[in-house]
Amino acid sequence: MHVVYELLYCIVLNHALWGLRPWWWHACNVCLHAACCALVARACVTVARLQRPFAALAALLFAVHPVHTEAVAGVVGRADVLACIFFLSSLLVYHRPTSGKKGVWLSVFLGALSMLAKETGITILVLNIAIDFYRCWPFVKRSITAWKIEKKCTGLSVRTFKVLVSLALLVCLRLALLQGTWPSFSPQDNPAAFHPSFFVRLMTFCYLAAFNWWLLLCPWTLSHDWQMGSVPLITSGWDPRNFLTCAAFGALLLLCYRCIADIETHRHTPAVIGVLLLVVPFVPASNLLVTVGFVIAERVLYIPSVGSVIITAYGVQLMWCSKPGTKVFLVVGLAVLGGSGIARTCRRNIEWKDRATLLRSDLVSLPQNAKLHYNFANFLRETEQQDHAIKHYKEALRLWPTYSSAHNNLGTLVSGVENAEHHFLQAIKFNKHHVNAHYNLGKLYKKSGRTNKAIKMLEKCVMLRPQFVQAHVELLTMIPELEKRKVLSKLVQLEPNNWEYYVLYGNWLREKGIIRIALKYYLEAMRLTFKTRNIESLIRGDLISYRSAALMLRRQGQKSRTLQLLTRWHTWRRGWPSTAAAHMYLRDWRLKIELEGRVQIYSKAVNPIKSTKCFDHTQLVIEVGSVNQGNQIRQEPPLFENSKDNTFKKSVKENLSSGKTNSAACNIKTCKIKKRGPSLTSQIKTIHNKSEIGHKGKRCSMHRKEKNSQGNNMIPKFKAPLSEHILIKTF
Template sequence: MLNFYSTIQAKFLLILVPLLIYGATTSYDFAVDDHGIINDHAHVLAGVDGIDEIFTTNYRNGILQFNDGLYRPLSLAIFATFEEIAPGSPMPGHFLNIALCALITVLIFFLVKEFPVKDPKKTAFWTALFFAIMPVHTEVVANIKSLDELLSITFALTTCISILSYLKNRNVAFIGLAALTFFLALLSKESSLTYLAIIPLIIYVFFPSTSLKSSAVLMFPLATIAGIWLYIRHTVLSNMPALDPEVFGMLNNPLTIINNYPDQLASALNVQLTGLYKLFVPYPLLHDYSYDYFPVVKMASMYGAFLLALFIALAGITVWGVYRRKYWAFGLAFYGITISPVANIIFQNSTIFGERLLFTPSLGIAFTIVILASKIKAPKALIWGPVILSFVYGFLSFDRQQYWKNNDTLFAQDITHLENSARGNYNYATSLYKKYKDIDRSEAYKDEALIYFDRAISIYPDYLDAWNNKGSLHIFAKEYSLAEKSFLKVIEIQPLYGKAYFNLAVVYQETEKYALAAEYYQKAIDHNISNADAYYGLGYNLGFINKMDEAKAAFEKTIKLDANYSKAYVQLGKIYGQSGQAEKSINAFKKSIALNPNDAESHFYLGITYLNAGNKVEGQKSIEVAYRLDPNFNNVGQILQQLKAQ
């Protein structure tokens, strides 16, 4: 009788499970980091034309030239391609994530089945299945931005399989394939570099007959590829602006503000224990663990001493097991090696913790569980244990992924567990603010948003984005004095925060303090908010204080930055009309109408310009169109009656 684990049905099941768990995400929106990495990333939004910039700049360079010190061009290039094919659609990204998740599951099977363990295909099947159903993986698969994680492990696993295929068949083509896929893994995510340790570990534990010389020959092409990648990465990043101080700030990683290493280490070990716990007990799963979710742990405390002893013991057992070529120890070592770049133990990372950071390391835990379980001689009644566990974890994964539908569903679900997280409260407050602004102008939304903005600020008083968004909410509610206080507080905390200057300019514009508005639009531009909206606001307010030449220059700059900015053409048309340049005025209004045919203002002032130039026929036509579009605009009805009476 054919062993089930050798059948095509087994492989099909491994593909089917991720599709069943995550299939619904194809209808989901962008969420959390998707917005920054895709929707707000200038190089991604440029489509295929932005790919050159993507490969020659750091990861978040397209977000106002923010330097995060990362180089991950491959996923961004794919996002840019999707933007070219289906602009603004999240569906291609979700489809690709699900497909890669299914592919990864199959790759795990094909890798592990090459290990000389007892019943290799059975071990490979259950390792792959447990990996596929782990609830902590929902953040990676359901969040489009995490394509970098998926690509990294996809190419890294392919590299491992290629190396083992070479050992088996001695076909040099497999070395070439391994070098190529390893390079692609590195272009996906920096942590792929850890496979320079993982591959020798695989050879040492599972293929002890391979000589040290042969291992070195195998690793030389990969080490060369790593060196080339490091050179490219260094060259790109050395030409970028200075590393942004927010990258290693306390909001992202509060471990960075702990003054002594022993307490820093104890606190980091507590975070790592939380990660291990969530692999086995996936509750609660959250989108954010930043300041101040984790407490500071004193190394001198009983708990600190326990953590140190626990992890020294785990490390010791793992090293001993690897030395003795114990298969279960390989899984623990795999976990330790792949988690090390983000563990905040050897060096500081830009984030304290995230479930996505467990994605690749969890493969080691899945393998160790299967190896240890295979050694247990369980009664027949317990044979169904792995199947039941698979259903439970699969259900938990399916249940969690539904909250990743969009920011609103995710933030509302998680907020009850994030009372100590500044960003968690900020995210939920911002979600409520957007509902108030775009969906339902209920005072309840506004009041609740303010409560959570204040909670975020109470946890982290220097939280610039929280102060800024709180002020923006006050602008929308026409509470301009409160808005002004919020933005002035931002500038007090960080004078280089350009968005605060821009928003203060909006406050002064709405309160008809045009000179101040113009001054703060200029300050926003001087502080790197040099977009079309800033230049338009500058020109608009300069016009009110009769600085027409400067206003004209600002509107021309607006159009240079955004050739489709129809309102800038309207304002230029007015300026040209006031200076007697009828032809330029008419052309500007026509350009505005071409961009926005239903704009009553453009038609109205085009008509006025025609009338002033003595062209009554064209003037009346434009006035009639303006009246049809908006009978209440300015005094269009009265002018039209006068024209018809003549």
């Protein structure tokens, strides 16, 4: 959750200014760390009451501390740095000399911001009350002994009430953001928290607190991940690590005794402030009050390290003032301490250069960490080093046999169906809610032909995670046709911006004959692809969706709707922002659609021969010259200019009187005339009639033979009914 809150402060601004360039992100983290160092120096002077040179020393030690590398070098660690900034700002506002009512509420507001950046930031409210109580203790004691409440005590009670009420409200707000429950963790995250024995948990947690303090004093062994076997559990009271725990808590008790003894005289204020800053911010991460999802995390030591450096600087101040002869040794020791901190920090930053370097260096420090082996194996698998990846997966399983994720990933690499199935089943055995193991096992069953088992595993995967899109896609290829509609609807619902699922749904609806809804999904797919047309893609989704819709409409014989769809596709493809331009384009295509019927009529007038046989003139005269209306024959005006051929007319009348209108078909050889129809890409072009430009009309070869045989019996010329003809130019 703290990553979400971090976006509210700095990440959005960082991304808006410089995008995703890593250099600026690291530079921003370094600037925030420098601001923390300045606030540490200010807090050491005003709150801890250190002398200015030693306050600067504390800030310098804080700046070069190697344990801060994870918080500063990693972008995720910015939450801890921001929490520290608001933490120290709240501390300075609350304890400034001129602080009044507004100062208290401003301090609470800054504490709330610190909590939103990191949960441990809420401890600043408790710390402010503790320091305020420490400073006002003489007045509190005098009021108790004299049975008279002084003005200082009244102000302390009012401030305490305000802070405690604010603390309760902030805790309720934090729980509300978590929906009323604490975060849940697994044994892999924090093995000690799930041990059944109370004494084992207590000894282990106490040792972990002492070990964290040791990291502040001697940050030599560092790692970005301390889970899964990095720190073995303390199961016996004779474990040697218990002596380190006793030594650490003994030193802490001595410091606490010094603080209690100084509560009236205020002679060692820096020591008191340092102990409070060391202990109070670390308590939520110690596992003593609530269970956290880590064993050791270096980034959570960012705020407690302020108390550690204050105690160190105050010790140097005491020795510098009380024993002047030791100044040379102090200078040399501080130079060695600062130089070693700088060297270790530089080396640690080099290790944080990239993922591979970090994992290799941490494996050298913690070879018994199963999670480091698992993460390194994942890196090797991504870089196509399969053999080395299998080796580290097996090492992770040797260190942690119940590591379900390692079983699952190893199953994807091993050869043989039986070996892969064994590892997938082991992953499901140790973690019944492992979604990826169910999915991979379902794909394995599908590949080996066990369809029923594959469907069962994929349905289990969908039940565990309804938003798992890939499982729905795999199910779509195996379930019956009647059940596919439900899966397709779920895919469209899960990813409404994925055009491929709309095309799949449209194809299914087209096969079922639901044309109208199928066209709707095709059009939506086209709209989505044009919405993301600026993104480079190897697949033209708009062309695929348009082709599917056009083929469907063409099979239905809806040519006008096909042209309309083509118009819409052209309009979307060109991406015209102007409505007028799109309107003109649509009107142009609408005009072509309206002229389609007329074009066909005019093309018949130019080329009336639609069959592969020629008809004689008798058929032509019968077809257009007269109309048989019942028993009467109505003569139409002749189509010929020259009607001197009486023998021809006589033969026509005989044919009409005998009723043999269909027997006049001539036995003429077939003419090889190719029929040419209009296409969608045709253009309209007007040309003059061939009779007007001196060209003779085409006649079949049989007519030419009759002409030669008859001599002067010429066939009359046709009278042109039109001056111009509209032809279709085909490409």
